[in-house]
Amino acid sequence: MSIRVLMFGWEFPPHIAGGLGTACYGLTKGLANHDIQILFVMPKAGGDEDQSAVRIINASDVEMLEHIPGQNIRWENVNFMEISSNLVPYMTPDVFEKAVQESICTKENTDKISFTNKYQFSGKYGTNLMEEVARYAMIAGTIASQQQFDIIHAHDWLTYTAGVVAKQISGKPLVIHVHATEFDRSGENVNQQVYDIERFGMENADRVITVSNLTRNIVINRYGINPAKVITVHNAVDFQPGNSGKEERPLKEKIVTFLGRITYQKGPEYFIEAAYKVLKKYPNVRFVMAGSGDMLGKSIRRVAQLKMATRFHFTGFLKGDDVQRMFRYSDVYVMPSVSEPFGISPLEAMRTGVPSIISKQSGVAEVLKHSIKVDYWDVDALADAIYALLSYPALSKVVGEAGQEEVNNLKWDNAAIKIKHIYEEVIHNN
Amino acid sequence: MGKRHDYFDDYTNAATIKRISEHCSPMNQLLLELIHQYEGRFKVSFSISGSALEQLELHSPESIKSFQELAKTGCVEFLAETYYHTLASLSDTDEFENQVKQHVQKMQELFGQTPTVLRNSSLIYSDEIGERVARMGFKGMLTDGAKHVLGWKSPNFLYTNAINPKLKLLLKNARLSDDITLHFADKTWSEWPLTAEKYADWLQGSTAKSEIVNLFMNYETFGEYLSADSGIFDFMRYLPQELFARDEFEFLTPSEVIQKHQPIAPLHIPYPISWVDEERDITSWLGNELQTEAFEELYKIQAKVKSLDSKSLKKDYERLQASEHFYYMRTKLFTNNEVRRNVSPYESPYEAFINYMNVLSDFTCQVEEALKEQNTKSRKNDTHPQKGNK
Known part of the structure; x- marks a missing residue:
């Protein structure tokens, strides 16, 4: 018998802002290959998602639960009030009404608290994120009461509450999938609300899937979750043929690339400091930092301060074909992340045959053999590795070729098999 | 470096x-x-x-x-x-x-x-x-x-x-x-x-x-x-x-x-054998391109090192030849019995290669400098007696 999964996500190709959508896409495709039916719920579906593997429900099209007669009583069993005080009102009819009154009084968000039964989700990370999380959870309850499924699977903290609600309404087991934790996103300056939702989801889940052992340890140590129910399933990469084609390059110098959000988590400053050291020994090279983020300004200033702006370039945010072209132009790809639960981008670089250097503090380091690994803070080791890949053709050839082969063998199919086993075990125990 | x-x-x-x-x-x-x-x-x-x-x-x-x-x-x-x-x-x-x-x-x-x-x-x-x-x-x-x-x-x-x-x-x-x-x-x-x-x-x-x-x-x-x-x-x-x-x-x-x-x-053993691995060959040291490149670079400078007076540089050169440096660069799959025998201090063959090559380039620079110094000295020594003769 095939397993029916009610899956909650936040993004799905082509509408993606990060690795989560890519991972959900690869994973659902892999699961569909193994006789698993998925009903994927996401806010604000665009209608142009690839639905070959999954059926996608636009959460904006679902009527809210309060208005379905006879369902009210079940809300009393739902215990996720602790998310945030201003979200509490939405959970029971009378408090809901009170909140509406307050909102009308303060004239805030009147457009958001709509009296139609459908709520328009923005589908983006925004200022009303907590509100959207709660709304999404309510929609989840409705869907859970209307659909037939055997298990619930929720991706990342935005959907954990939805997953828990669906579990309490339906009595079906819940698997949550941790692609990142608040500690990865914010270092030690953790947002307590987000942390609480994450822990609430983990505690209420029957199984917690983490994308790496690095993340698994965080879940166990920082969130106090029972290790027995936390299982690592590494991400993979979709093989897209025709990526490794050679292309006329605009510059004759070799290019070393950083591609990702320019934020604390990605370690851009270590890339800059290493570039400075490499240029002293190997002047005939260019460094490219592709992406945007809150550390972009600081990064540009540092590059200017080090007087290497003629050798160090910023491209801004790249997407689609530009990303692929950037990989094809590159001779070395560097991911010096301070904290990276997994990190799919080096896999994409390696798929085009570019040798990569990744930080040991990344989940992807657990699955890659043919990549050079350094501690993110060890700027000397990073500079050594870049210098070596530029200077010794034997090294870049071996790492590039072996890496390409290795990455093409990381299949979503294998991840899907592991997850299927988790489903089977959890359903069996339920 | x-x-x-x-x-x-x-x-x-x-x-x-x-x-x-x-x-x-x-x-x-x-x-x-x-x-x-x-x-x-x-x-x-x-x-x-x-x-x-x-x-x-x-x-x-x-x-x-x-x-x-x-x-x-x-x-x-x-x-x-x-x-x-x-x-x-x-x-x-x-x-x-x-x-x-x-x-x-x-x-x-x-x-x-x-x-x-x-x-x-x-x-x-x-x-x-x-x-x-x-x-x-x-x-x-x-x-x-x-x-x-x-x-x-x-x-x-x-x-x-x-x-x-x-x-x-x-x-x-x-x-x-x-x-x-x-x-x-x-x-x-x-x-x-x-x-x-x-x-x-x-x-x-x-x-x-x-x-x-x-x-x-x-x-x-x-x-x-x-x-x-x-x-x-x-x-x-x-x-x-x-x-x-x-x-x-x-x-x-x-x-x-x-x-x-x-x-x-x-x-008759026309090609080198060893006691290592199932294959009993030398591919554990000279099997991939990293190893051959390192080996070639190492022996390229042999003649120069030989002409040096410095005992300590000569000794460093010999130590750089130790077979384990090349063994650590191997990319062959490990079989059970090798794991315990040769524990590499490096996490990967790539790190071993990078470290070795950077040491070797640094060493090569030292050799060049020492040679230059030696040549200037010997030229000075040569010119002195000539002056005396005149």
């Missing part, structure tokens, strides 16, 4: 050699007891690299004393090898000859013996290497005798080099050696536990129509790979007794084998 030139991790070396010497000292003690007990009928032979001896001299002088004591019994033979356990025999420079000479000197100094038999690093051997060894005046050499290297031939006879028949070859009996080094403590092995009696029976059975059995083992087997509680020391204590009880065995050192036995055929 370019700042500090202390390329070698002395602290880790010290810790490692101390651990190994502590674990192996009971074996030295046991061998000494056996030699006394059997009044010269029990014999062993050692091949110890100059680097190991230097480390022992620094960190465990009592081990040196204990080897010297063994040497004094007359029942222990010391073999020659490359001083720093290098792959120099695979390069076409004269490094190999130099390093062997250095090692012979060390044997004379420490143990008062002049080796006549050579054991190359990891038993690496080819017709050509054997010929070089013969030209250096050695009478014999050790190498591997794995089945797929020998074909139908048995390792249990004496052979000769294919080019120069004066050089005799002793081949490792791989199966009987591995039964001790690899299988002794393996409880999943069908023959576990291995007793001295059982092993002596095997020796007797497998050697019915042959002359010699060469058991070559890594010395760390005793006490380090196989701990005392595996029973290895008891096994070794009773083995001679079991063999002497069978009346057809005697212990000989390699040079005694060569004197006493006649070779039965020349052995």
Whole structure:
């Protein structure tokens, strides 16, 4: 018998802002290959998602639960009030009404608290994120009461509450999938609300899937979750043929690339400091930092301060074909992340045959053999590795070729098999 | 690069050699007891690299004393090898000859013996290497005798080099050696536990129509790979007794084998072999492009280093040739028995390569500078007397 999964996500190709959508896409495709039916719920579906593997429900099209007669009583069993005080009102009819009154009084968000039964989700990370999380959870309850499924699977903290609600309404087991934790996103300056939702989801889940052992340890140590129910399933990469084609390059110098959000988590400053050291020994090279983020300004200033702006370039945010072209132009790809639960981008670089250097503090380091690994803070080791890949053709050839082969063998199919086993075990125990 | 030139991790070396010497000292003690007990009928032979001896001299002088004591019994033979356990025999420079000479000197100094038999690093051997060894005046050499290297031939006879028949070859009996080094403590092995009696029976059975059995083992087997509680020391204590009880065995050192036995055929080994891996080839050191590039770059500067006066640079150069640097760069899949044998300090072959190449480039810069200095000095020295003549 095939397993029916009610899956909650936040993004799905082509509408993606990060690795989560890519991972959900690869994973659902892999699961569909193994006789698993998925009903994927996401806010604000665009209608142009690839639905070959999954059926996608636009959460904006679902009527809210309060208005379905006879369902009210079940809300009393739902215990996720602790998310945030201003979200509490939405959970029971009378408090809901009170909140509406307050909102009308303060004239805030009147457009958001709509009296139609459908709520328009923005589908983006925004200022009303907590509100959207709660709304999404309510929609989840409705869907859970209307659909037939055997298990619930929720991706990342935005959907954990939805997953828990669906579990309490339906009595079906819940698997949550941790692609990142608040500690990865914010270092030690953790947002307590987000942390609480994450822990609430983990505690209420029957199984917690983490994308790496690095993340698994965080879940166990920082969130106090029972290790027995936390299982690592590494991400993979979709093989897209025709990526490794050679292309006329605009510059004759070799290019070393950083591609990702320019934020604390990605370690851009270590890339800059290493570039400075490499240029002293190997002047005939260019460094490219592709992406945007809150550390972009600081990064540009540092590059200017080090007087290497003629050798160090910023491209801004790249997407689609530009990303692929950037990989094809590159001779070395560097991911010096301070904290990276997994990190799919080096896999994409390696798929085009570019040798990569990744930080040991990344989940992807657990699955890659043919990549050079350094501690993110060890700027000397990073500079050594870049210098070596530029200077010794034997090294870049071996790492590039072996890496390409290795990455093409990381299949979503294998991840899907592991997850299927988790489903089977959890359903069996339920 | 370019700042500090202390390329070698002395602290880790010290810790490692101390651990190994502590674990192996009971074996030295046991061998000494056996030699006394059997009044010269029990014999062993050692091949110890100059680097190991230097480390022992620094960190465990009592081990040196204990080897010297063994040497004094007359029942222990010391073999020659490359001083720093290098792959120099695979390069076409004269490094190999130099390093062997250095090692012979060390044997004379420490143990008062002049080796006549050579054991190359990891038993690496080819017709050509054997010929070089013969030209250096050695009478014999050790190498591997794995089945797929020998074909139908048995390792249990004496052979000769294919080019120069004066050089005799002793081949490792791989199966009987591995039964001790690899299988002794393996409880999943069908023959576990291995007793001295059982092993002596095997020796007797497998050697019915042959002359010699060469058991070559890594010395760390005793006490380090196989701990005392595996029973290895008891096994070794009773083995001679079991063999002497069978009346057809005697212990000989390699040079005694060569004197006493006649070779039965020349052995053709056109491409280098070793005792490492299933393949018994040299691809663990020179199998991928990283290793070949590093090897080529290393020997490219040989002539320059040779012309230097600096003893310390010459010594660094030889240490840079140590075979393990290349072993750490291997990308071949590890098989079970290699994992414990060669623990790499690097997390990946790429790190090993990067570190090695950066050290080598730095070293090359130092050599260039030293040469320049040397040339200016000698030019000055040349010009002075000329001025005097005028």
